[in-house]
Amino acid sequence: MKIQFWGGVGTVTGSQHILKSGGRSLLLECGLFQGHRQEAEEINRHLPFDARQIDFCCVSHAHIDHIGNLPNLIRNGYRGKVLMTKPSVALSRLLLLDAAKIQEGDIKYLNKKRRERGEPPKEPIYTTADAEHALTRLQGISYARREKLGPFTVHFHDAGHILGSSLIDIEVENQRVLFTGDLGRKKMPIIRDPVQVTEADILIMEATYGDRLHGDYRDVRNRLATIINRTAERGGRIIIPAFAVERAQEIVYNLKLLRQESAIPDLPVFVDSPLASQVTEVYRSSTAYFDTETQTLVNGEHDGPFDFPGLRYIEDVNESKKLNQLHEPCIIISPSGMCEAGRVLHHLKHSITDSKNLILIVSFQAQHTLGRRLVEHQPVVKIFGEEFPVRAEIEVMNEFSAHADRNALLDYVKNMNLRRLRRIFIVHAEPQAAQAMIEPLHQLGIQEITIPEKGAEYEI
Numbered sequence: 367m368k369i370q371f372w373g374g375v376g377t378v379t380g381s382q383h384i385l386k387s388g389g390r391s392l393l394l395e396c397g398l399f400q401g402h403r404q405e406a407e408e409i410n411r412h413l414p415f416d417a418r419q420i421d422f423c424c425v426s427h428a429h430i431d432h433i434g435n436l437p438n439l440i441r442n443g444y445r446g447k448v449l450m451t452k453p454s455v456a457l458s459r460l461l462l463l464d465a466a467k468i469q470e471g472d473i474k475y476l477n478k479k480r481r482e483r484g485e486p487p488k489e490p491i492y493t494t495a496d497a498e499h500a501l502t503r504l505q506g507i508s509y510a511r512r513e514k515l516g517p518f519t520v521h522f523h524d525a526g527h528i529l530g531s532s533l534i535d536i537e538v539e540n541q542r543v544l545f546t547g548d549l550g551r552k553k554m555p556i557i558r559d560p561v562q563v564t565e566a567d568i569l570i571m572e573a574t575y576g577d578r579l580h581g582d583y584r585d586v587r588n589r590l591a592t593i594i595n596r597t598a599e600r601g602g603r604i605i606i607p608a609f610a611v612e613r614a615q616e617i618v619y620n621l622k623l624l625r626q627e628s629a630i631p632d633l634p635v636f637v638d639s640p641l642a643s644q645v646t647e648v649y650r651s652s653t654a655y656f657d658t659e660t661q662t663l664v665n666g667e668h669d670g671p672f673d674f675p676g677l678r679y680i681e682d683v684n685e686s687k688k689l690n691q692l693h694e695p696c697i698i699i700s701p702s703g704m705c706e707a708g709r710v711l712h713h714l715k716h717s718i719t720d721s722k723n724l725i726l727i728v729s730f731q732a733q734h735t736l737g738r739r740l741v742e743h744q745p746v747v748k749i750f751g752e753e754f755p756v757r758a759e760i761e762v763m764n765e766f767s768a769h770a771d772r773n774a775l776l777d778y779v780k781n782m783n784l785r786r787l788r789r790i791f792i793v794h795a796e797p798q799a800a801q802a803m804i805e806p807l808h809q810l811g812i813q814e815i816t817i818p819e820k821g822a823e824y825e826i
């Protein structure tokens with residue numbers, strides 16, 4: 367058996383790994399690489415392997431860096447199904463169509479510039495039609511099922527990262543290969559804890575936070591309440607840029623609990639995004655995947671975990687614009703998470719110069735994004751090409767991360783059968799985070815620990 371790594375190596379984006387046995391190939395993930403536009407376009411447009419040579423494909427969860435290049439895989443000749451859990455199928459539907467729309471929009475803008483320079487137009491990486499075609503290949507399976515794919519038998523387990531996320535457990539050639547996908551955290555709201563798989567010979571492990579520790583999630587609601595109360599008392603509004611999948615629902619869920627406990631005032635709350643609203647709809651119809659606490663909320667009252675009096679989901683763009691005429695304190699949750707595009711830019715533009723207001727950052731902000739500039743407390747920022755002084759208060763809550771931190775990653779490995787586990791491949795990590803995992807994993811007695819490079823192939 368061989369394993370080859372094409373994406374999500376040396377970086378946390380664009381995951382693509384291939385297992386090969388008996389002349390058949392199983393592709394794990396087909397993620398989109400996200401980064402500088404030109405580099406990303408080059409990487410995403412040309413798959414590094416021949417899609418026609420792939421026999422099977424399994425995907426761990428519906429984040430775009432794990433599913434985002436499926437339309438290209440299928441357009442380039444992959445003829446099989448793409449296996450993922452049922453909630454992942456429902457989320458992928460929304461996210462792949464959204465990604466195609468973004469690609470088409472980007473290329474339209476780029477081609478306008480190219481025309482001005484006398485250069486020929488380019489095609490989008492994939493179109494809405496490509497995405498729609500890819501959707502017909504998605505096959506939802508449940509956690510309990512074992513699927514036979516040629517020489518591979520795959521079994522998905524809950525990874526506790528986002529709704530429907532999975533660890534993929536593969537039996538092949540009398541060995542067990544466990545792929546963590548993105549490993550979640552224990553005691554996260556809404557979803558269940560990651561399933562501890564103990565038996566594996568080979569582990570392909572993400573290590574996004576291999577060099578960092580998260581704050582305790584139990585403090586999240588207290589901190590959130592303090593921030594909201596402080597802003598409401600001075601009559602300000604709170605803008606929360608949040609990813610449309612999981613983070614938006616998680617914030618709403620926490621606000622609901624705070625309201626129930628009367629820990630925050632009854633401010634109007636708006637989730638301003640058609641995508642976040644549709645994603646929430648998928649959550650509402652996936653109650654079987656919730657943890658016990660959230661199940662109780664589902665069964666206990668007809669409002670459910672993602673609704674409460676005073677909360678509105680806004681899809682219409684005119685309704686969204688009207689929010690900026692509101693003068694009373696309120697909370698607006700709006701993508702994008704890194705403040706690079708989307709409706710949140712309008713809300714930031716209208717709120718950022720007033721010291722009564724607060725901007726709450728609840729996710730990782732990559733370099734060169736507006737979100738990062740806010741985190742760095744830059745005094746002046748550009749929004750839609752115009753400069754604005756930052757007078758609003760900026761708060762950062764890193765506690766919301768959906769990834770296991772260093773200790774949780776190590777605990778996961780510690781709880782495996784260490785007499786059996788002989789090799790670990792570290793993927794989905796910046797070089798520093800991956801390196802930081804080597805020493806403690808060696809101390810657990812793991813013989814071979816590998817940080818693969820792009821394109822590297824290993825006999826296992």
Ligand SMILES: [Zn+2]
Pocket residue numbers: 427429527548
């Ligand atoms: Zn993820």
